[in-house]
Amino acid sequence: MSRVSFDNSFRLAVNSLGQSGARLQTSQEQLASSKRVNRSSDDPVAAPKILQLATSLVRMNEFDKNLDFAEGRLAQVSDHLSRIADLLSNLKEAAVQGANGTYSAADRASLKAQAGSVLDQIDSFVAALGEGKLGLNRTADVADGTKFPVSLTTTDLNALTTLKTDLRALIYPANPADPTSNDLSTAAGWNRLLGKVDGELALTSDTGALVMATRYGSFYQQVENVRDTRSSLRLEFERIMSNLRDADIAEVSINISRDQTVLEALQKSYSKLQGMSLFNFL
Amino acid sequence: MASLSALSISASALSLARSGIDIASNNVANASTAGYSRQRVVVGDLVLGGGTGSAGVGVTAIRRSASEMIERQRRTTQTSYTQAQTTNEYLSSIDGLFGAPDEGISQALNNFYSSVNDVAREPENRAYRAGFTTALSQVKDIYNQLDARFGELRQNALTERESVVKRIDQITSALAETNRGIELNIGAGHEAAPVLLDQRDSLLLELSQLTKVEVNVAETGQVNVKTPSGSSLVVGTGAVALSKSEIGAGGKLGALDDLLRSDLAEVTPTASGKLSSLASVSTVDKNEFFEVVDSNGRTLYTRNLNLALDQNDLTAAERSNIVSTNPFGKPAPTQDPNLRVNLVTPQGYQIRGLDISSDPSTGQNILTKVNAKARFDTQAIAVVPVETTLGGVTQSKGAVTTTVPAVVADPTQEPTYGKATQQFESQRLYVVRFANPSVMKAAGNGFFEATANAGVPVIIEDPATQMGVDERTKAFQDSSAWTRLRGVFEGVERDVFRAFGTTVQKLAVSDLSELEMPDAATGITDYQLIARAAANLTSGRAQVEADMVQITGEIGQRKASNEAIVKTLGSMAQQIDTERSQVSGVNLDEEALDLTRWQQAYAAASKVIAITNQMFDDLMGALR
Numbered sequence: 001m002s003r004v005s006f007d008n009s010f011r012l013a014v015n016s017l018g019q020s021g022a023r024l025q026t027s028q029e030q031l032a033s034s035k036r037v038n039r040s041s042d043d044p045v046a047a048p049k050i051l052q053l054a055t056s057l058v059r060m061n062e063f064d065k066n067l068d069f070a071e072g073r074l075a076q077v078s079d080h081l082s083r084i085a086d087l088l089s090n091l092k093e094a095a096v097q098g099a100n101g102t103y104s105a106a107d108r109a110s111l112k113a114q115a116g117s118v119l120d121q122i123d124s125f126v127a128a129l130g131e132g133k134l135g136l137n138r139t140a141d142v143a144d145g146t147k148f149p150v151s152l153t154t155t156d157l158n159a160l161t162t163l164k165t166d167l168r169a170l171i172y173p174a175n176p177a178d179p180t181s182n183d184l185s186t187a188a189g190w191n192r193l194l195g196k197v198d199g200e201l202a203l204t205s206d207t208g209a210l211v212m213a214t215r216y217g218s219f220y221q222q223v224e225n226v227r228d229t230r231s232s233l234r235l236e237f238e239r240i241m242s243n244l245r246d247a248d249i250a251e252v253s254i255n256i257s258r259d260q261t262v263l264e265a266l267q268k269s270y271s272k273l274q275g276m277s278l279f280n281f282l
Numbered sequence: 283m284a285s286l287s288a289l290s291i292s293a294s295a296l297s298l299a300r301s302g303i304d305i306a307s308n309n310v311a312n313a314s315t316a317g318y319s320r321q322r323v324v325v326g327d328l329v330l331g332g333g334t335g336s337a338g339v340g341v342t343a344i345r346r347s348a349s350e351m352i353e354r355q356r357r358t359t360q361t362s363y364t365q366a367q368t369t370n371e372y373l374s375s376i377d378g379l380f381g382a383p384d385e386g387i388s389q390a391l392n393n394f395y396s397s398v399n400d401v402a403r404e405p406e407n408r409a410y411r412a413g414f415t416t417a418l419s420q421v422k423d424i425y426n427q428l429d430a431r432f433g434e435l436r437q438n439a440l441t442e443r444e445s446v447v448k449r450i451d452q453i454t455s456a457l458a459e460t461n462r463g464i465e466l467n468i469g470a471g472h473e474a475a476p477v478l479l480d481q482r483d484s485l486l487l488e489l490s491q492l493t494k495v496e497v498n499v500a501e502t503g504q505v506n507v508k509t510p511s512g513s514s515l516v517v518g519t520g521a522v523a524l525s526k527s528e529i530g531a532g533g534k535l536g537a538l539d540d541l542l543r544s545d546l547a548e549v550t551p552t553a554s555g556k557l558s559s560l561a562s563v564s565t566v567d568k569n570e571f572f573e574v575v576d577s578n579g580r581t582l583y584t585r586n587l588n589l590a591l592d593q594n595d596l597t598a599a600e601r602s603n604i605v606s607t608n609p610f611g612k613p614a615p616t617q618d619p620n621l622r623v624n625l626v627t628p629q630g631y632q633i634r635g636l637d638i639s640s641d642p643s644t645g646q647n648i649l650t651k652v653n654a655k656a657r658f659d660t661q662a663i664a665v666v667p668v669e670t671t672l673g674g675v676t677q678s679k680g681a682v683t684t685t686v687p688a689v690v691a692d693p694t695q696e697p698t699y700g701k702a703t704q705q706f707e708s709q710r711l712y713v714v715r716f717a718n719p720s721v722m723k724a725a726g727n728g729f730f731e732a733t734a735n736a737g738v739p740v741i742i743e744d745p746a747t748q749m750g751v752d753e754r755t756k757a758f759q760d761s762s763a764w765t766r767l768r769g770v771f772e773g774v775e776r777d778v779f780r781a782f783g784t785t786v787q788k789l790a791v792s793d794l795s796e797l798e799m800p801d802a803a804t805g806i807t808d809y810q811l812i813a814r815a816a817a818n819l820t821s822g823r824a825q826v827e828a829d830m831v832q833i834t835g836e837i838g839q840r841k842a843s844n845e846a847i848v849k850t851l852g853s854m855a856q857q858i859d860t861e862r863s864q865v866s867g868v869n870l871d872e873e874a875l876d877l878t879r880w881q882q883a884y885a886a887a888s889k890v891i892a893i894t895n896q897m898f899d900d901l902m903g904a905l906r
Contacts, residue, residue, distance in 0.1 A: 005320075005867020006313040008860055015856060039377050040838025041845065047383040048835035054384035055827050058392040062399040069403055138813075140403055245384070278874035 013270040020266055024259040027252050036247040046244040053241040059144075060234050066140040067227050073138075073150035074220040080125045081213035084160070085201070087125075088209055091118045091167075092197045098190030105185055112184040115171050115193070122167065126160045142226050148219055159207040163200060170196055287337075288894045294328060294338030295887035301341050302880035309868045309876075317484035319346035319866035321476050346476035350499060352862045353483055357490035357497065359858050361532040363851040364491040368537035370848050372435060373841040376545060376763060379431055383834055387424055387767075391774070391830065394421045395823050401789075402816035405809045406797075411789045414816070418778060425771040432764045436546040443538045446492050450515070450535070451523045453489045454507065457482065458521040461504040465519065474503035489515075493524075494532030545762045763837055770829045773822060 030036055040047040097103065098111045129152050139147040152160075170193045173183060183189040200209045305323050312318040326342035329335075380386055397417040400410040460482045464474040482505060489495055489507070495515065498506045507516040510531045514522050530536035789812065797808040 003864045003867065003869050003872075005863040006870050007316075008863035008867050010314065011859065011863075012856075033382075035382065038382055039841075040380060040383055040834050041374075041377045041841035042838075044835060044838035044842045047838045048831045051383040051388055051831050051834050052827075054388065055392060058396060062396050066399065066403055141399070241384075278871040282874060282878070 009273060013266065013273075016266050017263065017270070020259060020263045024256065024263060027255040027259055030247040030252045031249070031256065034247055034249070035245055037245050043244075050241060050245045053237050053244070057234065057237055057241070060230060060237070063142050063230065064227070067142050067223055067230075070140040070142060070148045070150045071220065071223050071227075073140075074148070074216060074223060077129060077150075077152060078213060078216040078220050080129050081209065081216055084122055084125050085210045085213045087118050087122050088197050088200050091115055092194065092201065094118070095190050095194035095197055098184060099187050099194055101187050103187075108185050108190070111190075112171065115184065119164065119167050119171055122164055126157075126164050129160065130157050142223065143230070146226070148223060149216075156207075156212055159212070160209070163209060166196060167193075288890060291336070291338035292887045292890040292894065294340055296884060296891070298323075298325060298339050298341060299880045299884035299887060301344075302883070303877060305344060306873045306876040306880065310870065310873045313868040313870060313873075317480055317487070318868070319348040319476065319480050319483075320868050321346050343473055344476060345473070346479060347866050348479070348483070349862070349865050352858065352865060353486070354497070356855075356858050356862060357487055357495075359851065359855045360487060361490045361494045361536075363848070363855045364533050365537040366844060366848045366851050368534045369541065370841070370844050372439065372537075372541050372546070373837075373844055375435055376432075377837055377841045379428055380834060380837060383838075387428065388830055388834070390417075390421050390424045391826060393417050394774070395820065398816050398819050398823075402813055402820070405812040405816065411812070415789055421771070421774065425767075428767060429764075432546065432767075436542065436548065439538050439542055439546050443535065443542070446535050446538065447524050447526075450489065450492050451521070453485050453492070454515045454521040454524075457485050457489075457505060457507065457516045458519050460485065461516070462519040464503045468502050479503055490533060492533045493530045493535040545764060547762055547764070763833055766829065766833050770826055770833070773829075774826055778819060 029038060037043045037046055037050060094111045094114050098108050098115075103111070138149070138151040140150045142148050170189075171184060184193065199205060202208055203211060205211055302323050305321050309320050321344055323341055324343040324345055325339055328337035328340045394414075394417040397410065397414040400407070401414045404410055460478055463478045464482075467474050467478065482503070486495075486497055486505065486507075494510055496508045496510060498508075500506075504518065505516060506514070506518070508514050509524075509528055511528065513525055513528060515524065516522070530539045797812075800807045
């Protein structure tokens with residue numbers, strides 16, 4: 001037969017009340033913070049995963065900022081390159097007309113002025129592309145291990161600079177009197193100009209303006225694709241993180257209610273037990 | 283006569299009943315006294331002289347209800363339980379320092395690397411540059427706070443340990459006094475008084491909570507107490523103070539000693555060498571940079587010889603001007619495409635006199651002081667790094683003067699022993715070798731002093747202590763959370779200095795035209811340097827993140843494991859306490875019954891006396 005001492009029942013009650021109170025406090029903390037994991041020891045398995053996910057989401061935000069930046073810059077670059085390509089098409093039209101043997105000198109002079117105007121516009125676009133504090137060869141990290149160019153490369157800018165130099169030489173030759181120089185007063189001169197422009201617009205030319213415009217345009221498109229992919233990945237990460245980290249408010253509320261009930265029951269039973277003694281009847 | 287015998291016999295019964303009531307009331311009074319063992323009266327017949335009859339009843343002894351076996355179990359359990367509880371308290375504090383996994387330190391580091399990303403993308407944006415220096419300051423502030431908090435915890439543990447040792451000595455003295463009291467009892471022909479035995483058990487219990495002890499209980503009730511290592515604490519009536527060198531094997535002392543040797547161990551790299559190794563091993567190829575690392579593992583100065591430029595930005599002529607060498611003294615080809623001096627990892631060496639207080643936020647030079655002293659345990663090579671001269675631009679001038687015979691030689695040439703003072707007109711890489719380091723060591727003057735102008739630091743190399751990545755991983759895992767945290771933060775600091783070098787000053791420049799101006803020799807703008815430095819900085823990020831994940835997970839795991847141990851041991855302790863109370867505890871109902879029993883016995887004995895008295899009166903009346 002086991003004996004129940006006065007001190008033992010008191011200690012058991014104190015321990016039980018303490019444990020019940022601790023459980024209640026934990027539930028209240030979860031409710032207040034809306035988090036199931038408020039410190040690493042709350043769930044040592046989930047804690048490092050939460051940290052990894054949080055870091056991944058931060059990096060996604062950084063990549064998004066870089067994407068926005070890349071998008072803006074690439075829009076500008078591909079727009080300028082497209083305009084250059086369009087201007088070259090206009091120049092080609094003029095060159096085709098100028099190469100027509102039936103045109104008069106006055107007609108060709110008019111076309112030359114038109115070509116000069118196109119060249120000036122090409123100049124300004126090329127200058128704009130080469131400007132900027134950081135200049136050329138800039139890239140932006142848009143994903144782990146993925147960089148997108150956000151400015152022209154040195155090679156591309158050099159190609160455009162060479163283009164405008166060559167066009168200038170063809171439109172405004174240094175020595176018009178030299179029969180070997182390009183002279184836009186002649187059909188031959190216009191044919192040479194046409195050949196040059198055709199070369200730039202050829203899809204087979206890697207350094208051609210049209211191909212360049214297409215290339216940077218495709219970078220711009222790829223930026224959009226990366227963004228779309230990332231947004232669904234971000235949602236998934238956030239979902240997983242929420243499952244690991246966040247408290248289920250309904251469950252926590254039920255736990256609080258249960259813990260409160262248990263605590264009250266313990267308190268009542270102890271107070272009744274303490275009143276029971278033979279001394280009350282002596 | 284029978285009536286006279288009845289009187290004395292009844293008187294003995296009255297006396298016994300009074301004793302019984304006294305004992306019962308004492309039990310009731312001490313029902314809630316911690317450590318009290320219920321007492322009971324041992325009753326025995328009083329025998330007439332010659333054994334011819336009974337002379338009544340008397341108290342043979344007053345004994346307590348106790349079990350030595352249960353007491354021993356209780357002590358053992360309390361030793362383990364208290365140890366686990368104490369460890370849990372400190373682990374809770376450490377766990378709390380880190381906060382939620384996605385907040386606190388981790389959030390500060392994430393913010394920092396986000397700001398690095400912003401600067402790498404748009405260095406022309408002044409707000410981003412300012413944001414970077416602010417984020418770095420915040421990281422440093424948080425680190426300093428954490429480091430200070432760890433220091434406080436350590437100090438708390440040390441102070442608590444002192445108190446525990448003092449209390450142990452007080453308890454052992456009290457036990458010796460208890461032994462003396464028991465000795466007196468025995469000497470007077472009695473058994474050991476229950477109150478003394480209770481006092482002895484309470485003291486032993488408290489002692490077991492403080493440290494693990496071995497207790498030998500004699501038949502008389504006296505105890506001898508020893509530590510597990512065999513040192514006596516109580517021998518009879520004498521007490522011995524706990525030795526200062528005694529390491530606790532359990533209880534609170536054991537927990538504190540474990541913590542002070544592990545999680546709260548002072549970070550002394552000269553003792554462990556680990557932090558030095560952790561901080562000085564690059565997260566990138568260890569041959570990429572050279573740096574000044576002191577024995578605390580702090581990177582004092584770092585220099586990338588190609589000044590954070592990409593190799594593609596330099597001409598062949600410029601690259602040929604750059605000297606690179608490996609730490610084993612063999613010069614690498616000058617056309618080395620990495621264009622960097624190999625890493626040196628001084629372990630256990632102390633470099634003082636260098637100003638390490640500058641930081642990117644103030645824009646000061648990393649190195650402003652010039653005197654460096656270093657202690658050498660082995661033949662060491664001091665490497666004096668210099669900057670390359672690009673485009674004929676000399677970076678700075680300096681001189682190295684050694685106080686002991688040494689050699690200053692160009693590592694690309696065969697070493698020739700020369701004078702101890704070498705003047706440098708332009709900064710290049712030189713090696714200082716000591717002619718006779720054993721003499722220097724024997725003389726006790728293990729220092730050499732290198733005086734150099736700004737930009738010419740001295741670093742010490744010990745080729746034998748290069749640590750590989752696997753070794754670093756193991757050293758990291760074997761280290762305490764405090765050590766690892768320091769390694770992480772100092773790794774971030776090292777990465778910043780390595781990536782930016784003196785470019786860090788550019789961050790605070792407000793005149794944008796300065797930053798846009800391309801360098802006359804290289805054509806590279808400061809904006810480009812900043813962008814590239816920021817991009818280089820992210821190379822260490824993955825390691826920092828991995829380290830933080832590991833630290834966070836392990837701290838949480840240890841705390842949770844320890845909590846489970848505390849719960850289990852707590853249940854065991856509770857169970858044993860229940861068993862003890864079943865044997866030694868006071869049950870008020872039992873005492874109430876005892877009181878009524880003794881009361882009735884007293885009343886009955888009184889009645890007998892009254893009857894006997896009446897008989898005597900009747901007899902006297904008849905004789906008159």
